[in-house]
Amino acid sequence: MPLVLPGEQISAQHVNLKLGPGLLQQPSVDGKSPIVSTRAGELHHSANRSKWWIDSNSRRYVPAPQESVIGVVIARSGENWRVDIGSAHVASLDGLAFEGATKRNRPNLKVGSLLYARVSLAHKDMEPELECFDAQTRKAEGFGELKGGFLINCSLRMCRLLMDPSHFLLPLLGSRFPLEAATGVNGRVWINSKEPRHIIAASRCIEAVDPDGGGMDEAGVKKFLSSMDV
Known part of the structure; x- marks a missing residue:
């Protein structure tokens, strides 16, 4: 993948173009809206070239629209919740941003609750906003409160690897x-798994495969699992 530096123009074009972290579309000039990089890193795109992003060794998450995140509820503010997503600013989650939610029927979230959410609004000068449904279908599609299980912190690069179906x-x-x-x-x-030993095994494997950690390959993971009798 090509390496880019901040300020470089990117020739990304697609009917349904979506820009991820590290890319910014500038205001239109003479009918053109150039796309430039805002950070140094490797330029990536999806197989159909509709999604583009820059993968860098950043330690802090920078929110971008349409991205899936895991957040922790840290406070309630009126009818909204304040959610920590690991970015510079706390995110806001509307009480109606759930499938089938109404003023009388809202999720009963508590401080410490885990959420799988989608970034609906992200701007460098505003707090990010979240929602727990698919914007097109208005269905949960897997978003919402995560009950039980175990939360693992890993590198941003590792998360993108895990979201690749071919990994x-x-x-x-x-x-x-x-x-x-x-x-x-x-x-x-x-x-999450029924047996705690399986949760422990999965978390240790994720930590071992993380490029910022051990960087273990598939053969190493199989041997690692055998040593844990899993």
Whole structure:
């Protein structure tokens, strides 16, 4: 993947173009809206070239619209909740931003509750906003409160690897034992299984595969799981 520096123009074009972290579309000039990089890193795009982003070794998550994140409720503010998503600013979650939510029927979230949410609004001068449904279908589609399980903190790079369907780790773990998982691009992974030993095994494997940690490959993970009798 090509390396880019801040300020470089990116030739990203698509009918349904979506820009991720590190890319910014500037105001239109002479009918053109150039896309420039805002950070140094590797330029990536999806298989159909509709999604573009820059992968850098950043330690802090920078919110971008449409991204999936895992947040922790830290306070209630009127009819809204304040949610920590690991970014510079706390995010806001409207009480009606859930499937089927009404003024009389709202989720009963408490301080410390975990959420799998989508960033609906992100701007460098504003607090990010979250919602717990798919914007097109208005259905939960897996978003909402995460009950039970265990939260793992890892690198932003590791989260993007886990969200790639072709990555080996989650399918490998799922072939060994029943496992639920939710991955946020903000450096957090939630896993759940009926047996605590399986949760421990999954969390240790994620830490071992993390490029900022051990960087273990598939063969190493299989050997690692065998040593734990899983």
